[in-house]
Amino acid sequence: MPTFHTRRLVEFSDTDMAGIVHFSNFFRFMEAAEHAYLRACGLSVLGGWEGETITFPRVSATCDYVKPARFEETLDIEVTVEHIGRTSVRYAFTFRRQGEEIARGKLTTVLCRMRPDHALEAMPFPEALRQRLERGPADEGA
Amino acid sequence: MPTFHTRRLVEFSDTDMAGIVHFSNFFRFMEAAEHAYLRACGLSVLGGWEGETITFPRVSATCDYVKPARFEETLDIEVTVEHIGRTSVRYAFTFRRQGEEIARGKLTTVLCRMRPDHALEAMPFPEALRQRLERGPADEGA
Amino acid sequence: MPTFHTRRLVEFSDTDMAGIVHFSNFFRFMEAAEHAYLRACGLSVLGGWEGETITFPRVSATCDYVKPARFEETLDIEVTVEHIGRTSVRYAFTFRRQGEEIARGKLTTVLCRMRPDHALEAMPFPEALRQRLERGPADEGA
Amino acid sequence: MPTFHTRRLVEFSDTDMAGIVHFSNFFRFMEAAEHAYLRACGLSVLGGWEGETITFPRVSATCDYVKPARFEETLDIEVTVEHIGRTSVRYAFTFRRQGEEIARGKLTTVLCRMRPDHALEAMPFPEALRQRLERGPADEGA
Numbered sequence: 001m002p003t004f005h006t007r008r009l010v011e012f013s014d015t016d017m018a019g020i021v022h023f024s025n026f027f028r029f030m031e032a033a034e035h036a037y038l039r040a041c042g043l044s045v046l047g048g049w050e051g052e053t054i055t056f057p058r059v060s061a062t063c064d065y066v067k068p069a070r071f072e073e074t075l076d077i078e079v080t081v082e083h084i085g086r087t088s089v090r091y092a093f094t095f096r097r098q099g100e101e102i103a104r105g106k107l108t109t110v111l112c113r114m115r116p117d118h119a120l121e122a123m124p125f126p127e128a129l130r131q132r133l134e135r136g137p138a139d140e141g142a
Numbered sequence: 143m144p145t146f147h148t149r150r151l152v153e154f155s156d157t158d159m160a161g162i163v164h165f166s167n168f169f170r171f172m173e174a175a176e177h178a179y180l181r182a183c184g185l186s187v188l189g190g191w192e193g194e195t196i197t198f199p200r201v202s203a204t205c206d207y208v209k210p211a212r213f214e215e216t217l218d219i220e221v222t223v224e225h226i227g228r229t230s231v232r233y234a235f236t237f238r239r240q241g242e243e244i245a246r247g248k249l250t251t252v253l254c255r256m257r258p259d260h261a262l263e264a265m266p267f268p269e270a271l272r273q274r275l276e277r278g279p280a281d282e283g284a
Numbered sequence: 285m286p287t288f289h290t291r292r293l294v295e296f297s298d299t300d301m302a303g304i305v306h307f308s309n310f311f312r313f314m315e316a317a318e319h320a321y322l323r324a325c326g327l328s329v330l331g332g333w334e335g336e337t338i339t340f341p342r343v344s345a346t347c348d349y350v351k352p353a354r355f356e357e358t359l360d361i362e363v364t365v366e367h368i369g370r371t372s373v374r375y376a377f378t379f380r381r382q383g384e385e386i387a388r389g390k391l392t393t394v395l396c397r398m399r400p401d402h403a404l405e406a407m408p409f410p411e412a413l414r415q416r417l418e419r420g421p422a423d424e425g426a
Numbered sequence: 427m428p429t430f431h432t433r434r435l436v437e438f439s440d441t442d443m444a445g446i447v448h449f450s451n452f453f454r455f456m457e458a459a460e461h462a463y464l465r466a467c468g469l470s471v472l473g474g475w476e477g478e479t480i481t482f483p484r485v486s487a488t489c490d491y492v493k494p495a496r497f498e499e500t501l502d503i504e505v506t507v508e509h510i511g512r513t514s515v516r517y518a519f520t521f522r523r524q525g526e527e528i529a530r531g532k533l534t535t536v537l538c539r540m541r542p543d544h545a546l547e548a549m550p551f552p553e554a555l556r557q558r559l560e561r562g563p564a565d566e567g568a
Contacts, residue, residue: 011454011457011458011461012158012159012164012457012458012461012471012472013158013164013166013454013457013458015158015159016154016155016157016158016159017154017157017158017159017160017161017162017212017213017330018159018330018339018341019159019402020159022154022155023311023315023342023345024155024308024309024311024312024315024345025308027307027308027311028308028437028439031307031308031437031438031439032437032438032439035437035438035498039498044498045438046301046302046438046497055302057302057349057352058307058349059348059349060346060347060348060349061307061308061346061347061349062344062345062346062347063344063345063346064343064344065341065342065343065344065345068341070159071159071472072461072465072470118303153312153315153316153319154315154316154319154329154330155312155315155316159472160472160481160483161544165453165457165484165487166450166451166453166454166457166487167450169449169450169453170295170297170450173295173296173297173449173450174295174296174297177295177296177356181356186356187296188296188355188443188444197444199444199491199494200449200491201490201491202488202489202490202491203449203450203488203489203491204486204487204488204489205486205487205488206485206486207483207484207485207486207487210483213330214319214323214328260445296442296443296448297442297448297450299442299443300438300439300441300442300443301438301441301442301443301444301445301446301496301497302443303443304443306438306439308439354443355443
């Protein structure tokens with residue numbers, strides 16, 4: 001399964017009165033890294049696939065906090081596609097600052113088609129979409 | 143023009159590394175107070191009016207910061223409908239902590255109908271809606 | 285172990301373009317509910333205990349999303365102190381809307397003293413503090 | 427006075443249920459652009475200057491919204507140092523998407539030294555610091 005790297009500069013508004021990145025923001029960071037991965041695969045979290053609008057709502061999110069991150073630090077975020085099920089994708093993320101682990105987390109998302117009434121309906125992965133996610137970004141493959 | 147009061151407890155995630163409420167959050171607080179005002183008038187910021195979906199996107203927002211606000215402080219927010227134009231409403235907000243002024247701001251919003259394609263279109267205030275906003279909440283009128 | 289209930293109205297700024305509460309905000313909601321629990325126990329997440337400044341940084345956070353939550357819905361949040369270890373507390377949260385489960389999550393926090401240089405140091409629970417957390421709010425006991 | 431450009435990709439968590447960037451997030455974007463400007467000048471919003479810790483709390487913030495911005499759009503943010511007073515700096519920001527104006531805003535900040543008790547005290551601009559801000563980034567000067 002492919003691995004992908006992206007970076008993020010900690011902003012002032014990411015911090016809290018403890019002087020560190022507020023723990024909830026790591027979930028925003030994971031989501032943005034997931035979307036960067038999808039873009040690198042030529043996809044979008046809210047995109048089109050064979051005439052349908054598809055999206056990936058989350059069903060589960062976890063994060064373990066190892067060290068605090070601070071304002072103006074640059075975090076390296078490693079994104080790994082850990083598992084692709086019939087309708088779901090699980091990503092694992094590792095946050096590092098100059099090689100040192102800061103946090104690690106997971107997001108499980110479900111592939112959904114958007115129906116004309118905007119309701120979401122889980123759908124099995126089309127084979128070509130699954131392959132696109134499994135193969136990963138063209139320029140980071142083996 | 144009516145005046146309305148609501149209160150808000152500062153949460154940990156509202157603060158930043160300076161130990162105070164991040165300045166951008168006062169805009170979230172103003173919007174929540176505006177929506178509490180609309181609810182008190184029997185309206186919603188995204189509601190229905192005579193068969194149409196109406197909403198109030200913002201065109202301008204300002205805030206002046208007088209004193210910092212901190213975690214677990216309770217802020218009193220005074221909402222005043224300052225001006226209702228042909229299609230717009232301007233609200234003024236004053237934040238106080240035990241009577242002491244913390245900040246004051248303004249939001250200007252425009253009444254829009256949502257078209258079937260979800261695009262927004264400014265619309266003149268129906269007279270009954272204007273009166274509802276001008277009169278204010280039933281239980282806080284003069 | 286005690287159970288505590290608090291409520292929260294979903295605000296416009298809690299939502300995302302999918303029209304639902306952004307998943308990261310459930311972590312803000314859990315933290316605010318934890319702090320409401322601590323206040324109900326006569327404590328604060330950043331408080332004093334026998335001359336020391338104590339605080340509870342988080343080491344782990346998880347959430348499972350069952351149904352989406354939307355603007356102006358009121359969520360009931362049930363807080364349960366699930367486990368108190370030597371230095372840590374684990375809370376479980378269930379979000380419900382009119383009895384229907386929306387999400388459930390956990391936060392694990394560690395009791396720390398703040399040293400004079402503002403660094404944090406894990407400390408074993410003083411017996412009286414443990415009892416305060418185990419007993420829960422005076423007005424919700426069995 | 428110098429002008430500086432930075433770019434920002436709109437993230438999913440920046441949007442609201444209206445499908446556009448939540449208006450409060452433009453203030454976070456302005457602040458991040460201000461900090462990028464300060465870094466480009468070799469400064470930090472929370473930095474050191476001749477042995478003192480200096481910082482720039484905001485006293486006023488405004489934004490006018492011209493067009494909505496949406497997920498995965500890249501915004502160009504132009505930062506202009508509009509005025510440097512005895513203790514204050516006023517920045518103007520213009521947000522554009524492919525040349526089209528999206529929003530414009532202002533932030534007024536005050537130079538403060540942090541006293542040993544962490545209280546903030548406004549201080550007049552040291553001449554060298556004023557010149558650094560007036561001159562702007564080395565690689566974008568006239």
